[in-house]
Amino acid sequence: MTRITALPLDQAPAGSRAALEGVQKALGFVPNAIKTLAHAPAALNGYLALTQALGKSSLSAAEREVAALATSDVNGCDYCIAAHVFYGEKAGLSKGDIEQARSGELNALAVLARQITESRGHLTDAQIAAAHDAGLTDSKIVEVVAQVTLLTLTNYLNNIADTDVDYPPLAD
Structure with missing residues (x-):
C-alpha cells in the first residue's frame, strides 16, 4: 500500500503544476514517482533540473x-x-x-x-x-x-x- 500519495495534477501544489504538465507533454504520462515528488515543488524541480542537465552530459x-x-x-x-x-x-x-x-x-x-x-x-x-x-x-x-x-x-x-x-x- 502506498504510504505517500502520488498527486494528480489538480491536487498538486501550484509550484509543481508546470513541471507536471511538462513531464506529461514530454513522456505522454506522468509517472507515479514524479507525482510523488510533486508534494515538494523544490524537490521536484531540482530533480527535473538535474535530470535535464545530465541529459547533456558526456554519458550516453x-x-x-x-x-x-x-x-x-x-x-x-x-x-x-x-x-x-x-x-x-x-x-x-x-x-x-x-x-x-x-x-x-x-x-x-x-x-x-x-x-x-x-x-x-x-x-x-x-x-x-x-x-x-x-x-x-x-x-x-x-x-x-x-x-x-x-x-x-x-x-x-x-x-x-x-x-x-x-x-x-x-x-x-
Missing part, C-alpha cells in the same frame, strides 16, 4: 541507464528498476545487458555506479585507479556520481513511499 542514454540500473539494484528500488528496465531497453540495452548492469558486471561504468552506491561514496584509491584504467575519465566519474545521486533520491523516495509501479506505461 544507455550509460545513464546502466548507472540507474546498478544504483537502483543496490538500493532495492523496485519502482526504479522497472522504470529503468523500460528506458534501458529504449536506449538499446538487451535483457542480458540490463541484468549485467544491475549486478555491476556489464562494464566499468556499472562497476563504478555499484561501488559508489554500496560504499556511499567512499571509494578506495584502487577503485578509482581501476575506473581510470578502464577508460573512465575524471569527467565521466563525476557524471556517474551525479547520476547515482539522482537515482538515490528517487530510490529512497520510492522505497519510503512504496510508490505504485506504473512501468511499462500503459498505452492511451
